[in-house]
Amino acid sequence: MQKKVTASVDIIASGSVYLLEEMARMIKGSNGSDAIGKTMGKIEDVFPIKASDRLRVPFSQHGDLLPIEFGVHQDHRWEQVGPLLVEFLAKRGASVDWTQSVPLLGLEFFYGLMDATTANELSQFSTIRVVRHAPTLRTIDVSIQPLGDLFASSQIQLPKPEIDSGDPTVHRVAVFDGGLAGDFFAPWAREFADSVSQGQDAKLQEHGFRVTSALLFGNLPSSGELRCPRFAVDHFRVLDNESDDADPYLLPRTLRIIRDTLEGGAYEFSNISIGPQYPVVDDDIHPWTATLDGLAGSGNLLISVAAGNTGQMDSDLGYDRVQVPADGANVLSVGAADLPQDGDSVRAAYSSVGPGRPTGYVKPDVIAFGGGSQIGFRTFSPNGRGGVDAVRGTSFSAPSVLRAGVQMREIFGDKISTLGIRCLLINAAQGKRNLREKGWGVVVPNEAIDLCTCGDGEVRVIYQGNLIDGQYVRSPIPSPVYEDLFEELPDDHPVEVAVTLCVGTEIDPFDAASYTRRGVEAWFTHRIPSEDGQLKEHTRPFFQVSAVFSSKTEQDRRAAGKWETVLHQKRIMELSSLRDAAIRLHPMSRFQGERDAAERGHTIPYAMVVAVKIPEIKDLYDRAYRKYSSRLEILTPVRIQI
Numbered sequence: 238m239q240k241k242v243t244a245s246v247d248i249i250a251s252g253s254v255y256l257l258e259e260m261a262r263m264i265k266g267s268n269g270s271d272a273i274g275k276t277m278g279k280i281e282d283v284f285p286i287k288a289s290d291r292l293r294v295p296f297s298q299h300g301d302l303l304p305i306e307f308g309v310h311q312d313h314r315w316e317q318v319g320p321l322l323v324e325f326l327a328k329r330g331a332s333v334d335w336t337q338s339v340p341l342l343g344l345e346f347f348y349g350l351m352d353a354t355t356a357n358e359l360s361q362f363s364t365i366r367v368v369r370h371a372p373t374l375r376t377i378d379v380s381i382q383p384l385g386d387l388f389a390s391s392q393i394q395l396p397k398p399e400i401d402s403g404d405p406t407v408h409r410v411a412v413f414d415g416g417l418a419g420d421f422f423a424p425w426a427r428e429f430a431d432s433v434s435q436g437q438d439a440k441l442q443e444h445g446f447r448v449t450s451a452l453l454f455g456n457l458p459s460s461g462e463l464r465c466p467r468f469a470v471d472h473f474r475v476l477d478n479e480s481d482d483a484d485p486y487l488l489p490r491t492l493r494i495i496r497d498t499l500e501g502g503a504y505e506f507s508n509i510s511i512g513p514q515y516p517v518v519d520d521d522i523h524p525w526t527a528t529l530d531g532l533a534g535s536g537n538l539l540i541s542v543a544a545g546n547t548g549q550m551d552s553d554l555g556y557d558r559v560q561v562p563a564d565g566a567n568v569l570s571v572g573a574a575d576l577p578q579d580g581d582s583v584r585a586a587y588s589s590v591g592p593g594r595p596t597g598y599v600k601p602d603v604i605a606f607g608g609g610s611q612i613g614f615r616t617f618s619p620n621g622r623g624g625v626d627a628v629r630g631t632s633f634s635a636p637s638v639l640r641a642g643v644q645m646r647e648i649f650g651d652k653i654s655t656l657g658i659r660c661l662l663i664n665a666a667q668g669k670r671n672l673r674e675k676g677w678g679v680v681v682p683n684e685a686i687d688l689c690t691c692g693d694g695e696v697r698v699i700y701q702g703n704l705i706d707g708q709y710v711r712s713p714i715p716s717p718v719y720e721d722l723f724e725e726l727p728d729d730h731p732v733e734v735a736v737t738l739c740v741g742t743e744i745d746p747f748d749a750a751s752y753t754r755r756g757v758e759a760w761f762t763h764r765i766p767s768e769d770g771q772l773k774e775h776t777r778p779f780f781q782v783s784a785v786f787s788s789k790t791e792q793d794r795r796a797a798g799k800w801e802t803v804l805h806q807k808r809i810m811e812l813s814s815l816r817d818a819a820i821r822l823h824p825m826s827r828f829q830g831e832r833d834a835a836e837r838g839h840t841i842p843y844a845m846v847v848a849v850k851i852p853e854i855k856d857l858y859d860r861a862y863r864k865y866s867s868r869l870e871i872l873t874p875v876r877i878q879i
Contacts, residue, residue: 291360293369293521296353302332304485305356308346308366308524318364325362329355337486339493339524341531341746346524348485367521371485372513374476375545375560393457393625396465398424408468408646410639411507413495414448415441416474418619422446425453426470441476443619447628448510450616452636455682456577456606457615457625467647473498476511488513492525499532499540505646505655508639509562510543510632516555517564519594520749525562527746533567536656536741536842540565541639543631544572544601545589559589559600566597566753566802567741569642569659571635573607574679580667584674585609588631591673596753596800601676603666607634637682638662644685656739657701660844661688663805664697664737677737677805694852696861703840704757704824711762713868714818716849717860726853728813733850735807736779736820741842742802748829755826755841756800763818772816779820780804799825812851820847 267274296303309315309322326333326349333349340346348371351359360368400407401424415438417428426449450457453466475491491511499507512525533540545560563570573588584590584604593600608614613627614634642658653661665688666678682688691697698715714734742755761779764772780798798804824841851857 286363291365291368292357293367296356296370302350302352303356304348304371305351305359305368306346306348306371306485307359307368308344310364310366311340311343311345312364314364318362322359322362322364326351326355326359329358331355334486337489339489339528341524341527344746346489348489350485372488372515372523372561374487375512375514393460394462396463399465400425400467400469403427404469408506408643409504410452410468410470410643411498411504412445412449412452412470412472412636413475413491413498413507413509414445414472414511415443415476416445417449417472418442418446421617421619422449422453422470425466425468426472428472428474430474438477442474444510444632445472445474446619447616447626448508448632448636451614451633452508452640454617455637455640456633457617459615468643471504488525492528496528496532499538502537505538506639506643507538507540508542508636509540510630510635512542512545512563513561515561516545516547516558516589517561517593517600518555522744522746522749522752523561523564526565527744529562530565530567530744533565534741534743536654536844539639539642539655539659540568541635541642542568542570543635544570544604546573546587546630546632548584548588548590549586557590559591559593563589564593564597564600566744569603569635569638569662570601570676571631571638572601572604572674572676573609573629573631573634574604574675575606575609575611577606577612578681578683579606580679580681581669582606582609582679584671585629587629588634588674591676594749594752596751597802599672599676599801599803599805602663602803603638603676603678603680604674605634605638605680605682607631607637638680641680641682641685641688645689648685648689653699654701654842654844656741656842657699657844660701660737660739660846661699663739663803664735664846664848666805677803691858693855694857695848695850696858697846697848699844699846701844702842704822704843706755706824706826706839706841708824710822710824711819712822712845712847713865714815714820714847714849715861715865716815716818717854717857717864726812726851728811730812730851730853731809732812732815733807733848734810734814734818735805735846735848735850737805737846738780738803738822739844740802745829751800751827751829753800753802754828755824755839757841757843758799758823758825759804759845760821760823761818762821763814764816765813774817776821779808780806781808800827815849820845 331349331351333347335347338345338347344366356368359365416430417426449470449472452470454463475494515523529540532538542563544563547560548557550556559570562568573585574582575585576582585607588604591600592598606614608629613629615625615627618624618626642662645653645658645661662680663677665680668679696715700712704710738757738759740755740757742753744752745754759779760776762774762776765775767773826839
């Protein structure tokens with residue numbers, strides 16, 4: 238008999254000796270068919286948590302103090318154990334600033350310097366969740382190839398500013414990086430450095446300057462006048478000349494600045510091309526990831542995050558996987574493509590790869606040109622003279638994709654939600670599917686209008702808003718009157734239907750396996766003739782999640798697909814499938830891995846793009862609009878950028 242393999246999770250629980258003894262008595266008294274017996278029948282094993290389980294890697298003593306990060310459960314035990322923990326570390330000579338912490342839901346992470354023996358013994362406290370080396374800042378050494386002062390020689394011309402960086406009415410993007418070099422971008426960008434007390438670091442400053450160049454102008458052309466940005470950049474210098482890898486407080490301090498800046502809702506867009514040098518770990522949620530997911534979970538904030546440049550590191554050890562917080566469920570993770578203007582480009586060799594963890598399995602979400610093996614990504618040089626450099630890194634592909642998203646806001650105003658913009662960017666992904674290396678595909682971020690308009694034989698609709706947990710929503714697939722198409726094309730003529738679904742969700746930092754608390758099932762429904770000649774509705778899942786979650790059983794794949802925040806699929810169907818076709822959405826909630834009936838009625842932000850291609854029907858868009866003119870609104874530009 239072949240064994241059935243199913244996925245399982247570890248549940249961490251705590252209780253007094255009395256409660257454990259009481260549980261044993263209840264199990265012993267169960268007949269196996271009652272509620273207790275059925276519940277316990279799902280448990281494979283019960284075992285104590287050992288100190289070694291809390292250590293990511295045992296520490297070796299080498300005489301120096303080590304920068305340490307440790308997570309603590311903030312529950313009823315903290316009042317009793319907390320003072321003992323503080324006393325223990327003080328006696329051991331550890332240096333911990335208890336005010337420099339990162340609080341999450343039920344967890345709090347602290348940072349300090351201590352020797353290896355103390356770090357190993359720290360894991361013996363029952364309230365400790367994890368003890369590990371404090372991650373360092375990602376390496377920002379950038380391969381630079383000066384291309385000359387193209388601006389100074391008038392080969393590239395800056396546009397005449399149409400906005401002022403201090404104008405409160407323009408859309409603003411928050412960038413967190415190493416600062417700006419001078420006032421070269423003054424018409425469009427301003428720097429804030431109140432959060433750091435020390436001076437600028439030249440290398441970090443150059444990195445921040447080039448990231449801002451990529452956000453404002455994308456990959457610079459070799460000649461000509463640049464398009465004028467109609468948005469402003471607030472560049473927050475969060476790193477200074479004392480941003481030392483040995484400083485255990487660098488990353489938590491930086492994260493608090495990001496959190497405090499974004500949590501007030503002043504920004505709809507943000508780019509983060511810095512972060513910890515720490516790859517995604519399947520059973521561990523990093524504070525950077527959880528914090529950004531908490532900020533973006535409402536769907537009102539789009540955060541583009543560089544996936545990392547570790548793609549050539551050891552794959553067997555997982556060092557080549559996306560760097561946190563690019564594993565976030567609610568952020569747009571961007572890797573680097575090797576070639577510009579090529580939807581079939583391969584991944585740049587240095588770009589970090591997937592997969593992410595379940596509920597954010599496809600990471601990075603997309604890749605875009607960030608400089609490749611033959612051609613570099615062109616940015617302005619921070620030399621103050623308008624020079625141009627060729628650079629490489631996901632630090633530049635991420636803001637170039639966000640640039641297209643901000644342009645969508647400028648073009649369409651508030652008609653498209655921020656979550657809808659994220660959905661459109663992913664929907665624009667091109668090329669052959671390679672989820673591990675390219676995410677959902679390659680985005681070629683020329684101008685936003687190119688990513689939104691429909692070509693001949695194509696129609697695209699975006700649905701957006703809030704779903705209500707427990708209620709089904711039926712969204713028609715845009716197509717002309719079926720009988721009209723049937724007169725021109727055979728019933729089995731191939732039709733491409735592409736759907737991209739994005740969901741905003743609260744998260745549970747405790748539970749890596751059930752990290753997202755909201756999800757949506759998507760069903761394809763249409764009418765087909767039955768044996769008695771009547772048309773009857775037929776329903777099946779639209780997303781073939783087996784193509785994504787190939788390592789699990791079919792049951793587990795279906796369950797996993799429900800809780801992904803992004804799903805994207807192109808399917809070839811027969812023309813007959815478009816008869817009264819629709820996508821039916823079923824939103825739902827869970828808590829700690831179980832369906833949460835108490836959340837019935839909870840609103841879940843979503844956006845869904847549905848596109849149909851029938852190349853033979855050139856006026857497909859016009860025909861579909863005539864059919865749905867009373868139900869759908871044409872998305873017309875508020876402003877077209879010339």
